[in-house]
Amino acid sequence: DGGITQSPKYLFRKEGQNVTLSCEQNLNHDAMYWYRQDPGQGLRLIYYSQIVNDFQKGDIAEGYSVSREKKESFPLTVTSAQKNPTAFYLCASSMGTGSDVVDGYTFGSGTRLTVV
Amino acid sequence: QKEVEQNSGPLSVPEGAIASLNCTYSDRGSQSFFWYRQYSGKSPELIMFIYSNGDKEDGRFTAQLNKASQYVSLLIRDSQPSDSATYLCAVIASNSGYSTLTFGKGTMLLVSP
Numbered sequence: 001d002g003g004i005t006q007s008p009k010y011l012f013r014k015e016g017q018n019v020t021l022s023c024e025q026n027l028n029h030d031a032m033y034w035y036r037q038d039p040g041q042g043l044r045l046i047y048y049s050q051i052v053n054d055f056q057k058g059d060i061a062e063g064y065s066v067s068r069e070k071k072e073s074f075p076l077t078v079t080s081a082q083k084n085p086t087a088f089y090l091c092a093s094s095m096g097t098g099s100d101v102v103d104g105y106t107f108g109s110g111t112r113l114t115v116v
Numbered sequence: 117q118k119e120v121e122q123n124s125g126p127l128s129v130p131e132g133a134i135a136s137l138n139c140t141y142s143d144r145g146s147q148s149f150f151w152y153r154q155y156s157g158k159s160p161e162l163i164m165f166i167y168s169n170g171d172k173e174d175g176r177f178t179a180q181l182n183k184a185s186q187y188v189s190l191l192i193r194d195s196q197p198s199d200s201a202t203y204l205c206a207v208i209a210s211n212s213g214y215s216t217l218t219f220g221k222g223t224m225l226l227v228s229p
Contacts, residue, residue, distance in 0.1 A: 033216065040124070042204065042219040043160070058216070090159055098215040099208055104150045105217055107159040 002027045004108035006091050011113045013078065013085060021076045021111045023091035031097045032074035033105060036060060037088040046089075049074055050097045078113065086115050119143075120207050122220035130228055135192040137223050139205030142186070147215075148208040149181055149188045154222065155201045163203075164190065195227045 004025040013019045025032065031050045035043040045058030049068040063082025068074055078085045089112075092105035119142040129135045137151075148167055152160035166172045166179040166188065178191040188207075192199055202222040208215050 035219075040221065042120070042221040043217075045216055045218075048216055099147045101148065101208060101217075102165075104152070104162045104165055104206070107161070110159045 004091055004093055004106055006089075006108035006111050008111060009109065011111055012116045013113060014116060016080045018077055018079050019113070021078070021089055021091075021113070023074045023076065023108060024072055025074075025091075025093045025106075025108075026072060027093055027095075027106060028071075029093035029095050029106070030071070031094045031101075032068070033092040033094075034058075034064070034066065034074070034076045035090045035092065037090060043090060046076065085113055088112050120205055120218050120220035122203075122205050122223045124221060125224040126226045127223055128226045128228065129195050131195060131197060133195050133227075135195045135199065135225055135227070137190040137192070137203050137205075137225065139188045139190075139220055140186055141188070141205075141207045141209075141218075143207070143209035144183075144186060146183075146186075146207045146209045149179070150206040150208075150217065151177075151179060151188075151190045152204040152206060152219075153201045154204055160204055192225075195225075197227050197229050200225055200227045 007022045033048040034046040047066040049055035065077045091108040094101045121140045151164045154160045164179040166181045172179045176193045180189045204222045205220040206217045
C-alpha cells in the first residue's frame with residue numbers, strides 16, 4: 001500500500017541536542033511538507049520541497065533544517081536553536097504543487113517530540 | 117498574512133442531528149478549499165475538497181463555498197458519535213506554484229449518543 005511513513009512515533013530530546021525526524025513516501029508525489037502542531041493550534045508550516053535538492057522555508061523555519069536528496073525522503077532536523085520544540089510533527093506530500101494540488105495533502109501518522 | 121479562521125468550539129450536537137462547521141479566509145485570491153478530520157492524537161485525514169461556488173455533496177457530508185463572502189462550510193448530516201473529532205479547514209491561496217495549504221485552528225465537534 002502507498003503511503004507516508006514517519007518515524008519514530010515518539011521521540012525524546014535532551015536540552016541542546018539535535019534530533020532528526022524521518023519521513024518517507026512511496027506515493028511518487030513531487031512535493032513534501034513539514035508541519036508542526038501545538039495543543040489548541042492549527043498546523044503551521046515549517047519547510048516544504050517541490051522537487052529534489054530544493055526546499056523553501058515556511059512560516060516557522062527558525063531552529064529547523066531539512067534536506068531532499070531523494071524524491072521519497074524529506075527528513076527534518078530539530079536543532080538546539082529551536083527553543084520550544086515540544087510538539088506534534090506532521091509530514092505530508094502532494095502530487096502537484098501550489099494551486100495544482102487537486103486532492104489536498106496526504107499526511108503521515110506523525111512524530112510526537114518531547115524535550116526532557 | 118493569509119489567515120483561516122474557525123470557531124474553536126466545542127460544537128455539541130445530539131446523534132442524528134446536522135452539524136454545521138464554518139470557516140472564513142482572508143485571501144480573496146484563494147483557489148482551493150479542503151476539510152480535514154483529525155481524531156485526538158492522530159494525523160489529519162481529508163474529507164472533502166471544493167473549488168467552485170455552491171455545494172458539493174459526498175455521502176453525509178456537504179461542503180459549501182461562497183467566494184464573495186470568503187466563507188466555506190461543512191455540513192454533516194445524521195451525525196454519529198464516531199464523527200466526534202476536530203475539523204480543520206484548509207485553503208490554498210492565490211494562483212501560485214509556491215502556494216501551500218494554510219490551516220485554521222480547527223473546530224472540535226462532539227456528538228452525543
